[in-house]
Amino acid sequence: DTEVTQTPKHLVMGMTNKKSLKCEQHMGHRAMYWYKQKAKKPPELMFVYSYEKLSINESVPSRFSPECPNSSLLNLHLHALQPEDSALYLCASSLGIWATNEKLFFGSGTQLSVL
Amino acid sequence: LAKTTQPISMDSYEGQEVNITCSHNNIATNDYITWYQQFPSQGPRFIIQGYKTKVTNEVASLFIPADRKSSTLSLPRVSLSDTAVYYCLVGEGDTGRRALTFGSGTRLQVQP
Numbered sequence: 001d002t003e004v005t006q007t008p009k010h011l012v013m014g015m016t017n018k019k020s021l022k023c024e025q026h027m028g029h030r031a032m033y034w035y036k037q038k039a040k041k042p043p044e045l046m047f048v049y050s051y052e053k054l055s056i057n058e059s060v061p062s063r064f065s066p067e068c069p070n071s072s073l074l075n076l077h078l079h080a081l082q083p084e085d086s087a088l089y090l091c092a093s094s095l096g097i098w099a100t101n102e103k104l105f106f107g108s109g110t111q112l113s114v115l
Numbered sequence: 116l117a118k119t120t121q122p123i124s125m126d127s128y129e130g131q132e133v134n135i136t137c138s139h140n141n142i143a144t145n146d147y148i149t150w151y152q153q154f155p156s157q158g159p160r161f162i163i164q165g166y167k168t169k170v171t172n173e174v175a176s177l178f179i180p181a182d183r184k185s186s187t188l189s190l191p192r193v194s195l196s197d198t199a200v201y202y203c204l205v206g207e208g209d210t211g212r213r214a215l216t217f218g219s220g221t222r223l224q225v226q227p
């Protein structure tokens with residue numbers, strides 16, 4: 001299994017809602033990532049987990065709350081989002097974070113619309 | 116902080132060879148160069164990776180000169196399905212961070 005699976009594929013939420021994005025991989029990877037991508041822009045790194053511990057937080061607003069329950073799962077909890085948070089949210093995984101030849105494996109993303 | 120520079124866009128026709136060059140003047144000694152391809156509404160997909168000289172796989176070739184300050188992704192005989200955005204990534208030098216930051220990428224449009 002060489003896939004990173006993200007659910008849901010599409011999500012529409014109001015600014016007062018609470019929702020969660022989910023990501024799963026079964027490749028034995030120990031690093032997992034959240035990226036945000038606006039239309040016609042490159043992906044922007046949000047969070048990195050290594051061995052289930054938060055390793056990098058790119059100064060992301062607290063309305064985005066990541067969680068890594070185990071080495072195969074990564075969640076992104078959303079609360080009180082703004083319309084400008086509408087974007088494609090991408091999950092990725094890699095074997096680790098220390099090798100200089102790490103390769104990222106991406107899911108297809110969740111297209112989020114905040115109304 | 117290693118940074119990459121690529122052409123914003125390129126146009127080609129089916130059957131032609133396409134070469135996309137990426138500049139990374141401050142690449143660290145032990146860093147690899149990694150290229151990804153991204154189609155609309157999908158996550159980036161790993162294409163090829165190299166450290167020096169030339170690497171070839173079933174999809175592309177990667178040429179890296181001796182000074183490693185640039186690299187060229189070569190796509191032989193492109194088809195319409197190669198229309199995508201191509202990103203080159205390198206590590207971030209002394210920070211120790213690996214290749215996690217995407218630059219602007221090159222938008223390749225293949226015409227019939």
